[in-house]
Amino acid sequence: MTIRARVIRSDKRVFVCRLETDKTVVSATALGNLLKGDTSLVVGDYVEVEFDPAMNEYKIVSCHPRRNEIFRLQVREQRKRVTAANCDLLLAVTSASLPPYKRGVLDRLLIRAAQWNLDAVVVFNKMDSYIPHPVTDEEQVEEGKFDINYEADRLININAKFFEVSALDFNYKPRFLFSGVKELKQLLRGKTAILVGQSGVGKSRLISLLSDGAVDLPSLKISKVGKGSHTTTWSEIVSIGDFELIDSPGMRSISVEDVIPEDLIQYFPDLFAYASRCKFSNCTHEEKIPGCAFLPLFQAKTREAQLLLSRLLSYKRIMAEVSSTPDWKKKW
Ligand SMILES: Nc1nc2c(ncn2[C@@H]2O[C@H](COP(=O)(O)OP(=O)(O)OP(=O)(O)O)[C@@H](O)[C@H]2O)c(=O)[nH]1
Ligand SMILES: [Mg+2]
Ligand SMILES: [Zn+2]
Known part of the structure; x- marks a missing residue:
């Protein structure tokens, strides 16, 4: 048996x-x-x-x-490498201080969530050392200073939930968003979540916090702040009461070079809704293209428009990157 x-x-x-x-x-x-x-x-x-x-x-x-797979295509070797299976959530962990928040990195993690078929949850960590830098919406379209409210608003059209925490302090009270570590724990109930993010953002420390200290820090190894020391290696499931967490090694740059350019827009559901209405299917969504569904956004000065334009900018940057690797290398 x-x-x-x-x-x-x-x-x-x-x-x-x-x-x-x-x-x-x-x-x-x-x-x-x-x-x-x-x-x-x-x-x-x-x-x-x-x-x-x-x-x-x-x-x-x-x-x-498998219900789903956490995978990456190794472009040079032309093979698919699976590192975990059967997850429910992707926890995209970011840091409010060191290493500094990078919107481009977060957008790449969100692409992975879409590609791996996981619900995305964004964790704004190290909020104990957050210094607010209010800037105008227009300034924010280009990568501005980290403003947690702006970044949270940017996620609303993607249905990603977000949390404001300090992995050093279970009692940290969210000051800007409504949800903190207690709400995060509730959301995790009954689920398996994989933590991803740059090295040093606090993934391992967060696991320790979510376990109420039951998971000891030496076993997870804590990296030196911002040094990108890749302390965590694949891959282990940590069982914490009624949920499971998978730590992952942080990366200095989060590459998505294995994505096929034509597929990229599908991983931006907020932009996809617009792009599917452009007159030409090969539209590049540059400013002033006749028939481009984004055209009115370039004129609008509303926050909603600016938020979408900042996502569009991110999309274009990533598009340039994924287009530089020939498609034929992306078959598996
Ligand atoms: N101030 C502050 N420091 C934190 C917080 N969370 C983590 N740190 C510190 O940041 C450093 C990195 O934390 P780790 O948990 O090792 O980061 P990681 O994301 O697991 O890093 P890798 O394993 O390299 O990917 C450690 O020195 C932590 O003590 C936080 O909320 N606030
Ligand atoms: Mg770690
Ligand atoms: Zn267009």
């Missing part, structure tokens, strides 16, 4: 699994056919395990189909 279990850590051929029957954590080896190429087991996989009394060990005999 087999038992359903979840892979919570992988170490070459040995997988640490949690049995769904009584939540015990066991080590299991996988049969060879489960270790091939991009179908190889990853954390988050649901598997069937069997105890082998002769060998006195657990064996993973099969893997359930």
Whole structure:
């Protein structure tokens, strides 16, 4: 008889699994056919395990189909690399101080959420050291100074929820947005979330905070502020009461070079609604193009228009980047 279990850590051929029957954590080896190429087991996989009394060990005999995959296409190697499976939420963690908030990075993380089929949640962390820099909406279209209210408004059209926290202080009270760490914990109930973001934004520290300190810091390793020291390595599921978190290694730059240019607009649902109404399907949405659905936005001085234009600017920058890698390298 087999038992359903979840892979919570992988170490070459040995997988640490949690049995769904009584939540015990066991080590299991996988049969060879489960270790091939991009179908190889990853954390988050649901598997069937069997105890082998002769060998006195657990064996993973099969893997359930994945609901979704956290993947990246390695363009040079032309292969898909899957790092985790069966997640519900992507927690895009950003920092209000060091490393400084980068809108371009956040927009890239949101592309991943769309591509991986996950709901996006934005966490504004290090709010204990936030210094407000109010600037006009027009100034903000170009990458302005970090203004949390502006950045939060920018997310409204994408249906991404956002939270204002300090990973150093569970009792930090949100001063600008309504939701803080308590609301975040409520949202996480019953879900598996993957934390992504630049190195040093506080992903590991946030996991520790969400666990009420139960997850010890040495096991997550804390990176030196802003140094991009890539302290966390793939990949482990941390089980915290009624939710599960997956830490991920921070990256200095979050590349999306594997995205096919024609697909990019779909990952900007707020812009997609406009772009689908442009007269020409190959419209570049530059200012003053006749028939471009964005045209009225360039004239409008409203905050809504400025917010969309700042997203459009981000889209164009990323488009330039993804267009510089030939499409034929993106097949898998
Ligand atoms: N002031 C302040 N410092 C924080 C906060 N959260 C984290 N830090 C500090 O920022 C540094 C980086 O935190 P980590 O949790 O290691 O960051 P990370 O995102 O996991 O980094 P990588 O593993 O390299 O990707 C540590 O020195 C933390 O103590 C916060 O809310 N406020
Ligand atoms: Mg970390
Ligand atoms: Zn257009």
